[in-house]
Amino acid sequence: MAQHDDGVATSDGIAVPEGKSTAAGSAVEKSHAREVSSGIAVVTADKLVNPGFPPHRARLTDTDPKKEKRAERQVSIWFYLSIVGSIFAVAAYIAFPIVPGDMASVRLNTLTLGLGITLGLLGIGIGAVHWAKALMSDVELVEERHGTRGTDATRARAVEIFALGNKESGFGRRSLIRNSLIGALVLTPIPAVVLFRDLAPAEDPVTLLKHTMWAKGTRLTRDPSGTPIKASDVTIGSAFHIIPEGLLGTEGLLEEKAKAAVLLMRLRPEDLNELPERASWSYDGIVAYSKICTHVGCPVALYEQQTHHLLCPCHQSQFDVANHAEVIFGPAKRPLPQLPIAVDDEGYLIAQSDFLEPVGPSFWERELN
Amino acid sequence: MTTTDTNTKAVAPSKGARFTGAAANYIDERTSISGLVKEVGRKIFPDHWSFMLGEVALYSFVVILLSGTFLTFFFQASMVEVHYDGSYVPLKGIAMSAAMSSALDISFDIRGGLLMRQVHHWAALLFVASIGLHMLRVYFTGAYRKPREINWLIGFVLFILAMAEGFTGYSLPDDLLSGNGLRIIDGMVKGIPVVGTWISYLLFGGEFPGTDIVGRLYVLHILILPAILVAALGVHLLLLIINKHTQFAGPGKTNENVVGAPIMPVFAAKAGGFFFIVFGVITLIAATVTINPIWNYGPYDPSPVSAGTQPDWYIGFADGALRLVPPGLEFVIFGFTVSLNILIPLVGLGLFIAVVAFYPFIEAWVTGDKREHHIADRPRNAPARTSIGAAGVTFYAVLWAAASSDLIATHFYLSIEAVIHSLQALLIIGPVAAYMIAKRVCLALQKKDREIALHGYESGRIVRLPGGEYIEVHEQLDEYERWKLVSYNEYKPLMIRPNANGRIGVAQRVRAGLSTWFFEDRIAPVSSTDVEKSHDSGH
Numbered sequence: 001m002a003q004h005d006d007g008v009a010t011s012d013g014i015a016v017p018e019g020k021s022t023a024a025g026s027a028v029e030k031s032h033a034r035e036v037s038s039g040i041a042v043v044t045a046d047k048l049v050n051p052g053f054p055p056h057r058a059r060l061t062d063t064d065p066k067k068e069k070r071a072e073r074q075v076s077i078w079f080y081l082s083i084v085g086s087i088f089a090v091a092a093y094i095a096f097p098i099v100p101g102d103m104a105s106v107r108l109n110t111l112t113l114g115l116g117i118t119l120g121l122l123g124i125g126i127g128a129v130h131w132a133k134a135l136m137s138d139v140e141l142v143e144e145r146h147g148t149r150g151t152d153a154t155r156a157r158a159v160e161i162f163a164l165g166n167k168e169s170g171f172g173r174r175s176l177i178r179n180s181l182i183g184a185l186v187l188t189p190i191p192a193v194v195l196f197r198d199l200a201p202a203e204d205p206v207t208l209l210k211h212t213m214w215a216k217g218t219r220l221t222r223d224p225s226g227t228p229i230k231a232s233d234v235t236i237g238s239a240f241h242i243i244p245e246g247l248l249g250t251e252g253l254l255e256e257k258a259k260a261a262v263l264l265m266r267l268r269p270e271d272l273n274e275l276p277e278r279a280s281w282s283y284d285g286i287v288a289y290s291k292i293c294t295h296v297g298c299p300v301a302l303y304e305q306q307t308h309h310l311l312c313p314c315h316q317s318q319f320d321v322a323n324h325a326e327v328i329f330g331p332a333k334r335p336l337p338q339l340p341i342a343v344d345d346e347g348y349l350i351a352q353s354d355f356l357e358p359v360g361p362s363f364w365e366r367e368l369n
Numbered sequence: 370m371t372t373t374d375t376n377t378k379a380v381a382p383s384k385g386a387r388f389t390g391a392a393a394n395y396i397d398e399r400t401s402i403s404g405l406v407k408e409v410g411r412k413i414f415p416d417h418w419s420f421m422l423g424e425v426a427l428y429s430f431v432v433i434l435l436s437g438t439f440l441t442f443f444f445q446a447s448m449v450e451v452h453y454d455g456s457y458v459p460l461k462g463i464a465m466s467a468a469m470s471s472a473l474d475i476s477f478d479i480r481g482g483l484l485m486r487q488v489h490h491w492a493a494l495l496f497v498a499s500i501g502l503h504m505l506r507v508y509f510t511g512a513y514r515k516p517r518e519i520n521w522l523i524g525f526v527l528f529i530l531a532m533a534e535g536f537t538g539y540s541l542p543d544d545l546l547s548g549n550g551l552r553i554i555d556g557m558v559k560g561i562p563v564v565g566t567w568i569s570y571l572l573f574g575g576e577f578p579g580t581d582i583v584g585r586l587y588v589l590h591i592l593i594l595p596a597i598l599v600a601a602l603g604v605h606l607l608l609l610i611i612n613k614h615t616q617f618a619g620p621g622k623t624n625e626n627v628v629g630a631p632i633m634p635v636f637a638a639k640a641g642g643f644f645f646i647v648f649g650v651i652t653l654i655a656a657t658v659t660i661n662p663i664w665n666y667g668p669y670d671p672s673p674v675s676a677g678t679q680p681d682w683y684i685g686f687a688d689g690a691l692r693l694v695p696p697g698l699e700f701v702i703f704g705f706t707v708s709l710n711i712l713i714p715l716v717g718l719g720l721f722i723a724v725v726a727f728y729p730f731i732e733a734w735v736t737g738d739k740r741e742h743h744i745a746d747r748p749r750n751a752p753a754r755t756s757i758g759a760a761g762v763t764f765y766a767v768l769w770a771a772a773s774s775d776l777i778a779t780h781f782y783l784s785i786e787a788v789i790h791s792l793q794a795l796l797i798i799g800p801v802a803a804y805m806i807a808k809r810v811c812l813a814l815q816k817k818d819r820e821i822a823l824h825g826y827e828s829g830r831i832v833r834l835p836g837g838e839y840i841e842v843h844e845q846l847d848e849y850e851r852w853k854l855v856s857y858n859e860y861k862p863l864m865i866r867p868n869a870n871g872r873i874g875v876a877q878r879v880r881a882g883l884s885t886w887f888f889e890d891r892i893a894p895v896s897s898t899d900v901e902k903s904h905d906s907g908h
Contacts, residue, residue, distance in 0.1 A: 039737025040884055042859045046896040050856070051848040053621030053628075093480055100456040106477055110484045114656020117484075121649030128642025136635045143413040143627045145613055145743060148516040196571065199581075205570035223672050241672060255576040258552075258671035291672060295710065296556025296691065297577070298549060299674045313676045314553060315692045316775060316785050329786055331691060331710045333699035361556035362699055363566045366706040 053140070061134045071134040075127045082123025089116025206365045210358045212244075212259040214339060219245035220264060220288065220349040229264070230347045234286050239303040240264040242288065244351070259359050261291040261299060262339055264349070265321055267308055273323050281340035283349065288339040289325045290359040293317055295332035297361040310336070334362070414636045415616035415629035419506045424640060425499035428647040429492045430602070436489040437591065443479055445471040446587030448543065448580040457664050465543070465668030468583045472542040472663055487655035493538060494660075495651060497531045497683040504528060508728070508758050510745035512615045515738075518729040520608040523601055525726045530598045532683050537590040539681055542661075543583050548669025550680055551582060553688070560711030578669065615745045618856035620849040624743050677776055682769070689771030690714035693793050721764065728757075735883045736860055749818070750857040750894075752811035753887035759807035760800035767796045808890065815892035821846065822854040822895045823903040855895040860888045 060067045092112035099105040150158070166172050219228045223241040226248045234240065242262040250256055269285045281287070289310070293300045298314035308322040317330030325336040337359050340352035358366055382390070397403045414420075447467040453460045455470065456477040475482035504524065507513055513521035536554075540547045555577045558569040574581030613627050622628045630636045666675075680688050691714050698709035724731075732754065748755040770777065771792045778785040825843040833839050846854070863884040867873050 036739040037737060038740055040860045040863050040888070041736065041738050041740075042861050042893070044896055046898045048852070048855050048895060048897050048900065050623060051620050051852050054849040098456065098478065098480055100478070101458050102456075106456075106483060109480055110487075111656050113481050114484045114652055118649050118653040118656060121645045121652060125642045125645030125647075125649055128638050129646065130642075132635050132638035132642065136638060138630075138635070140628050141411070141413050141631050142621075143411075143613070145625050145627060145741075148612060148741065199571040200573070200575050205566050205576070208576055209566070224670075243672070252576075254578050254669070254671060258577055261672040293556075296553045296560070298552060298556075298678075299672050301672075301674050302676060311785075313674050313678050313775065314549065315688075316789065327696065330696060330789075331694040331698075333697055333708075333710060361559050362706045362708045362711075363559040363569075364562050364564075364705055364707075365566055367701045368704050 056139055059134070059138060062138075068135065071130065075131045075135070078123045078127030078130065080123075082120050082127065085116050085119025085121075085123055087116075089113055089120060092116050206363075206368070209259075209360070209363060209366075212354055212359060213247060213250075213256045214244050214260055214262075214351045214354045216351065216353050217344070218351045219344070220262065220341065220351065221245045221247075223261065224248075228348045231283055231286060231343045231349055232347060234264065234266045234349075236266050236268055236285065237305050238266055239305070241291070241301075258297075259292065262288050263291045263300070263303065263310065264288045264341075265303060265308070267322060271308065271322050275324050278324065278338060278340075281338055281352070283341055283343055286341065286349065287321065288341045288349075288351075289319075289321065289336040290339065290355060291336075292360040293332060294327075294334040294336060294359075295330070295361060300336065409610065410633045411631040412610070412613075413627045413629045413631055415614050415622075415627060417617055419510075420614065421643065422499050422503040422506050424643060425647055426496055426503055427602075427606075428644045429496040429499060429651065430598075431644065432492040432648050432651055433489060433496060434595070436485045436492060439485045440475065440489055441591060443471060443475045443482065444468070444541070444587075446541065446584045448583050460664060460667065463668065466583065468541060468543040469663070469668045472544075476664065484652075484655055487658075487660050488651055489538075490660045491655050491658075492651045493535050494681065494683075495647075497528075497535055500524075500528050500531050501683075504725075505758070505762070509748040509755060510615070510617075511742065511751055511754060512745050513729040514742040515733060516612050516741050517608070517615075518733065520605060520612065521729050522726060523605045523608070525722075527598065527601050527605060529722075530594055530601065534590060534594050534598065535681055535683055537586045537594065539661075540586050541583060541590060542663045543669050544663035545666040545669050545673065545675075546661075546663075546678065548578060548671070549674055549678055550684075551578065552671065553691075557691070557711050557715065560708035561715070562705070562707060562712070578671070613743070615743050617745050617747070618853055620852045622744070624741070627743075677779070679772060679776070685772035686765055686768040687714070687718060689768035689774075689792075690718055692771045692774055692789065693768070693796060695793070718768075721761075725761070731883075732887075735863075735880060735887055737863070737880075738860075742858075744856070746857060749811045749814040752808050752815070752890065755811050756804045756808040760804040763799040763803035764796065767792055767799050771796075812890055812892060818854045819892060819895055822851050823899060851895075857894055859891060859894055860884070861891070862888050 061071050062068075089112075092109070092115075096105065096109045096112050098109050149155070171178055220240075220242045221228050221244065223243045226243065226245070228245060229240060229242070240263070242264045243257060244260050244262075247253060247256055247260065264286065266284075266286045272282065272285055272287065274282060291299050291301065293312045293314065295312065295315055295317050298312050300310045300312045300317070300319060302311040302313055303309075303321075304311065308320060309328070310319040310321055310325065312318075312330065312332070315331055317332035318328050319325040319332075319336050320328045324338065327333060327335060337355045337357050339355055341349055342352050344350045393403075445467045449467045450464055451467050451470050453463050453465055453470050453473060455461075455474050457473055460473065472486075475486055477483070507521065507524070536550070540551050555569050555573065558572065559565045561568065569577065572582070572585070573579040574585070614629075616622050616628060619628070630639070679685070691711070694710045694713055698713065700707055700709070746754075748758075771789070774788045774792060775785060777783065778788045825845040828842045828844040830842045831839055832842055863877075863881045865873055865877060865881045868877075
């Protein structure tokens with residue numbers, strides 16, 4: 001059984017006799033839907049007919065006053081529980097303060113406050129839903145749909161309004177005005193675009209990207225302490241995270257570090273397969289490579305000592321340190337740039353120069369001079 | 370009580386009722402709100418569990434707004450370097466941005482701050498997840514068909530905005546993980562031809578990471594994106610009211626009516642109560658389960674990174690796409706560097722989501738069906754759509770799994786190369802297999818439905834006839850149950866016909882090809898003739 005709840009058809013709350021409401025299938029004829037193309041839909045004449053609404057089944061709370069009373073009590077108990085929860089939350093806020101340095105107090109505060117608020121919320125939620133499901137009318141109502149488009153009269157009036165607007169303003173007729181307006185409207189946002197240039201400083205990003213802090217004679221120092229490294233400290237098989245000397249304390253430390261971070265490794269000279277033109281870039285099996293992945297710039301921080309492979313934890317590009325850091329797996333294309341190194345008079349490792357190519361992810365102007 | 374007393378009561382309402390009446394009159398005389406109440410107060414909402422998914426999204430968004438507002442009172446969106454001096458001992462004295470420091474203060478020095486941070490984060494995860502499921506529900510039931518194509522598009526925009534909100538919010542604390550996420554974005558942006566370098570430069574206010582990005586993302590996160598999101602959400606809900614909700618086929622339900630509960634009071638109570646339930650469950654999770662423990666990651670530094678680095682789950686598909694690209698796809702042409710290893714994922718994902726966004730229009734073009742559709746399809750009754758959906762879900766799932774390729778390798782003791790190569794193969798084979806399997810399953814289910822509609826259930830009761838023959842008695846469906854099985858739309862492939870000039874256009878050929886692909890295999894719904902025949906045959 002269902003009630004019609006559509007406009008003036010019947011008033012709310014008055015049950016419509018069953019015989020009347022079962023004719024849902026007849027709604028098809030009733031609505032004066034416009035004939036529109038059904039495309040390649042198969043329309044059959046012998047479709048089964050909608051049987052109409054099944055008889056309504058009463059709930060226990062509808063038929064048994066005891067059950068109804070019980071549901072009523074349950075709903076109010078949930079609402080009372082909510083009140084308890086909210087009060088508990090305020091009490092917990094006061095009773096379980098955060099003691100500086102004590103992680104357990106943070107946890108206790110979060111937990112008790114959270115559980116109190118949870119009860120405050122769930123009590124209302126469960127109570128309201130239970131109320132709706134057990135006690136409010138569960139008789140399904142019916143509302144007619146109407147085509148989404150406006151009526152023909154409405155549409156005609158809308159067209160007429162536009163026509164009048166056009167006629168009274170001369171928008172279509174006065175093409176000089178119209179076209180100059182369109183031109184003006186197209187150009188007005190352009191200053192707004194220009195305004196955004198100063199989001200970044202005046203320098204050319206390409207020049208900045210091609211240089212790092214490394215220069216001839218810059219000492220290689222440990223990351224993050226900044227202490228210099230002697231060649232004799234680097235034992236075979238070891239790896240060091242390196243920053244240039246003087247990085248700590250510079251303005252724009254992170255920007256410089258994001259380009260200048262280096263990994264230093266010492267391999268047995270017989271394992272090291274160096275390019276002839278780079279033979280002088282290493283020192284006694286010690287090689288230095290940019291730590292910034294040539295894919296999208298994550299730090300290539302994982303060194304596998306046995307295989308001499310460097311692995312980028314972000315997208316798993318692998319670089320073979322023994323073979324001038326060429327890519328052996330993963331999405332990166334270019335080898336890690338090598339930093340030419342040497343040793344100064346005191347035995348400390350120094351850079352021979354800056355990197356000879358831009359470090360980090362590829363960019364459009366990378367190969368341009 | 371006498372009859373007179375009752376009558377007096379009826380004409381003279383109680384004090385409370387008089388006040389309510391006066392207040393209502395006061396407001397209506399100034400707003401004519403009674404018209405609105407008349408229009409929508411008894412609007413009907415159909416009921417089905419899957420219709421709750423969109424509600425979950427809506428309510429978790431409200432929770433996000435509430436908890437987020439609380440957080441803005443304490444968060445400092447600044448990258449000024451400070452030395453942490455809060456309660457968390459392991460980080461005391463460490464240099465970090467004010468953003469990170471204030472996020473730590475919210476966590477450790479403000480009562481309920483950690484709870485609110487976790488409510489915000491969990492609600493955000495639930496928001497994206499429920500939008501995703503809601504989209505799948507709408508897709509697989511065909512609820513995007515006319516007149517709801519535009520609302521699908523708006524919903525799609527909401528999904529993108531939700532992910533953008535998620536990513537910008539994730540980046541705000543300026544911890545090690547979020548900084549690495551930004552580093553990846555920076556690398557991807559730099560890979561865009563011609564403009565990439567400049568976009569990255571302008572976005573970060575100089576070189577990566579700079580000191581501007583957190584402030585800028587903050588403006589996006591709490592102002593621009595939410596403003597667009599709220600506006601789009603408003604239109605989404607307005608169109609929902611205008612179009613009225615879809616309903617599943619059922620006895621008495623037609624394409625021309627809506628059957629269900631009225632807003633006042635049942636739907637309001639259920640939906641309102643459900644809001645509190647969603648809020649309560651989020652709070653319960655936030656109170657008991659830690660999320661994004663930034664204090665373990667420490668402040669951002671471009672040099673260290675931990676193994677097993679992962680984005681929040683909803684960005685996973687993009688990260689996975691970056692990982693699955695075949696090696697060596699980068700070249701230099703006329704001195705310009707073209708990073709196909711970044712462009713292919715970008716363009717590929719762009720195409721993928723473009724298909725998602727425009728699928729309703731593609732399907733409408735193929736079927737040529739201009740009627741309004743308010744009855745939600747059961748997925749099995751639209752085999753082509755369901756199979757395409759299954760293929761799409763599989764494609765997404767493989768990309769998503771790929772974002773955890775390293776964790777898969779370490780947890781299952783596999784080599785990373787094997788995992789990547791398998792996923793690369795799966796990305797191609799998976800969707801095709803899913804398509805074929807889903808299609809077969811749909812058709813089989815339709816056949817089963819047809820069988821049941823015509824002959825009923827096997828009752829398990831074996832009867833021996835006088836002649837010695839054994840038969841199993843079939844339990845017939847009642848007409849209401851049967852209607853649910855037989856009430857669906859059916860399409861057939863487009864027949865190519867030459868136009869007035871005697872020609873067959875390319876568009877028509879494509880449409881015919883697509884419609885054949887969509888509707889070649891189909892099971893016709895049971896007709897009244899079929900029913901009569903089956904009765905004649907003696908079952």
